[in-house]
Amino acid sequence: MFYPKPIILTLLASAASICLTSAAPPPPPPAVPAKLDPAEYISVPINRCDTPNRKCHKLNTAIVTEGSTNVTAAGFVTIPGYLFDLNSWKYYLLHLKIRMLSVDVNLGGVKCGRNAAFYTSQMKKEATLGTGYCDAHTDATGTCNEMDILEGNAATKAYSAHPYADTENGYCSHQGCNVNTNRDQNKFVGPGLYIDTTKTFTLVSAFTTHDKSDKGDLVGVQQWMLQDGKALAQTLITDDYCLNIETWNLNYTKSGGLEELGRSFDIGHVLVFSFWGDQNSIEYGNNMSWLDQGVANNAKCNQTAGESGPSYSNIRIEFIKDIKVLRLRRSNLPQTADSSHQTAPSLSFDDHIIDGLHHPRHSQEETALVFGGWGGGS
Template sequence: MSSKLSFISLVASLLAGIPVARSSEAYPSLPTWKCTTSGGCLQQNTSVVLDQDSKYTQGAAGSRTTADYTAMGVSTSGDALTMYHYVTTNGTLNAASPRVYLLGADSKYVLMDLLNQELSVDVDYSTLPCGENGAFYLSEMAADGGGGAGAAAGTGYCDAQCPQGACCNEMDVLEANSEATAMTPHPCDGDSCDSGGCGYNPYASGQHSFWGPGLTVDTSQPFTVTTQFTASGGTLTQITRSYTQNGRQIVGGGTISTCGTDSSSTGLTGIGNALGRGMVLAMSIWNDATQEMAWLDAGTNGPCASGAGTPSNIESQHPDTHVVFSNIRWGDIGSTATG
């Protein structure tokens, strides 16, 4: 997520001076499931909360309103979350680019303990063109949002790009559009983070026919993504990806078994320890004015042509671009496939 910092800094500068939202909003319900091999999957009473910097929309007369999820491109239906990058307000197309976090019934972020566990999600990337990123990832945020207004106000964001100095472990489970994808651990040792990470991108590994419309993983249709965080003796040993589409399991999605120098806070061991402490699920849709998402989908990383991923090109040619995440399940390895 190499350009996330520049995007977040831009949002922060535009919203400087806006007070933090309080927790009086109605959060869109998003049921999820926690699973075990012995007991099956138990539905969780979860919802989503907008990041505090996404809560404010500009009114027609310059007034500000809070927690307008629809105006920020966010809606839920059953267990499905839909996020639009662009939203039309009063006849004008605006960039919403929302980011949300999974919130528990206790008004705290859900901490997913995923060491020696797996995480599955159904996704629909069919409308995401070159240059877009529908991100499904984990951040070692504080469950209470770091105090103050708290998680219920969408506070406390951090990642390995250290936005505004807020550094923390980040596991990019799924960064993708219809043309390319990557999964990338970003371990941190205090404020020293592996911002580039040690990711796996099928296209970059030579699998040019694996991901895309009409390919092995056919991104013109929905499919299930399962990520396993296998541990031995309490230490993360590998991260493995598989897919299921139309009843067919697709292996070969990639395995990460090394990530730099291992220690309690670095390398694969470090990100495994963060997974064991519990990480917060974040979901977002964004594009990249600085690098046009080339680090994800162009050159050696994907089939997208230079210039195809500019925000202006996306806005003019793909104003309805959106991502759908649904049927989120996590738990014992082998337990989420039938959730």
Template sequence: MLRSPLLVSLSLAAASLAQQVGDYATEAHPRLPWQECTSGGCTTKSSGSVTLDANWRWVHVTGNYTNCYTGNAWNSTVCTSNSQCASRCALDGANYQETYGITTSGDALTLKFVTQGQNKNVGSRVYLMNSESKYQMFNLLNKEFTFDVDVSKLPCGLNGALYFVQMDEDGGLSKYPGNKAGAKYGTGYCDSQCPRDIKYINGEANVDGWTAHPSDVNAGAGRYGTCCGEMDIWEANSISTAYTPHPCKTENDGGQQRCTGQECNTPDRYGGLCDPDGCDFNPFRQGDRTYYGNGRTVDTTKKMTVVTQFITNNNSTTGTLVEIRRLYVQDGKVIPNSKTNFPGLLDPTDSITEKFCNDQKRAFGDHPSFQIQGGLSHMGRSLSKGHVLVLSIWADYAANMLWLDSTYPVDADPIKPGIARGTCPSNSGNPRTLEIDHPDAQVIFSNIKFGDIGSTYSGTPITLPQVPLPPGARGAV
């Protein structure tokens, strides 16, 4: 899906990314233990921690306080070329709580939308670490990934996201000589949107062709983007949710690759290395308007447990990915996933399979980029290489998050299947308005578990009632 994270707005600590390491602030990763489970029980990984993405960090000239990037522009005196900027600028440590609103308590991580201290920070993105210098890698095939989440303070237009991307374990430290910071300082990000707002890619700055964003005072776009396979486990607020695989035909079956021009899906959104749309399962978009939200079957006013299972054709970690299942646990009850509810148009399916994706693209009239990029089987090959866990809170300058929680495209008939994605007004989600009206918004992730199918959750199974066809929706074509 669309992703345009909001960056830090600081006077001395401008949001940016560099490859040298500064020494003005000590980098201390907040601890975040998680559990690995088998049928015999779960073991706590007490060494787990998180690191802040480098794009949010202060970058300055090595040895002094001169900014290399301020607002949405590079310091043209310091950064006259991509390689020179990397060699002259230093990436520094982060004050997680005071500057970025990032805190941990036990197994819980809280990400605040706006943090107003000496300066103002908006949004954040962090990665789960295995050690001080390496990301925790996950192979999700024939496994399930489970976590608790509280989205009660996420209104229309915000996204508390948990997802996996095929980043390098060390953040590119060993692969690119210009990168002296590595995973410890949150380098090496990539995703299926091939983002061009990343300021350093592959150990070099993204100065060449950099253009300031017309409405985001902290962001811009350079000549290069950075692509890789992406598995969105959770994109959600209190109104809507979706989970979505995004395959990429980059190097190493979806591994991180720098792109330029059409490789980055520009100008043709569907002509690049990655699938930007994915094959999404959003209960509201699938026709079940009573499943997720305030006081609904999955009640977003309360904490919930989210379980995602990755099924292979031979029930092994080396098999072909054939299905991605979802279920929830809330108040001790195991809640099966919602079923597609467009009788005569889509079968009543409750998981992501190749058939579901083919049927959905046809029924909704969506571009078959998911299939063109290799579908579930190629997504599985990417997952088998190992993915990094990403947790973030963000607002959307590109489309106001309407693709998640409102009518999208806004000029389309909301009665048409696939257009309505949530109950948010089509004029909601403006990031600047959200900063003013909802500065206290936050998401809390906790109780992360990873392990064998069926080993990470418990509860009493329930049966969902049959839901009516959405009012006015056409069930056949």
């Protein structure tokens, strides 16, 4: 198991409509990529099944963090880790068009006010390992395209597209185009619900293009949560969907939308793991309430008293066309007192589980990647 010490990462979520373009670029790569001491990284093999012969193989990959320090008095901490290739000693780039990315996640010990984040960033492959971070928020270290696969805790889960147009004006979508189960499916996702967030579930993300090729324009991002032979389909992110929420997402169109995000996938994204909290963060609101609404407004927060980190395992990439999504059918959802007020977007399996996603769990000699030991703040 991996228990890294929490480290500081300052995230600037400016309310300005234009991102800075004068941020310092990542440091130049060394002539020969520097190798790390084994104590500085943890092996995290990724299962790749998007090869020409469709055979799966494990990548020789690992994650490296930026360093370590103590938690601030305000409780603002994070543990960012970046995926890199142990063969080349460079960041490993993901190209996600017409692919599905799946991961087994356990958020049972992550309480409200905390954010377990699993996402991709358009970081430079050649940056010195442990440096070169960028996302749609960090003007200080460089702004770039970001795809939030997961931001969540035991009370909620969200995913968001954050396109960035690298133009003279440098428009970026700080807020992102977001789907949040606390807002959209709060009767079905949470402790003890249809998808029980106190237990491990599989999160599947699909990235579709207009012509079903990896050369096409990105036109949709959709997720499913899978657990015990059940599946819950999330709202499909499209430009039309994002335009409907444009009132609070003013920069999405100026940032180029999914087409711009898709172009960044052509270049490649680095997989990032993070675990943080913002007890008194002005930029992000009152103690992560932008994500989970907080203890005062979300009854599910009172059920999540844990103070440990998330765990991830069984990360897998495969072509969309290899997944027989059409075998999914509508399921009978559990009835709650007011569940009739929500559309039931849930699906379950005709044949136990989607073909291709019913892959073996890790063997005993392999362990899940676990972020644990909050170490401070409340």
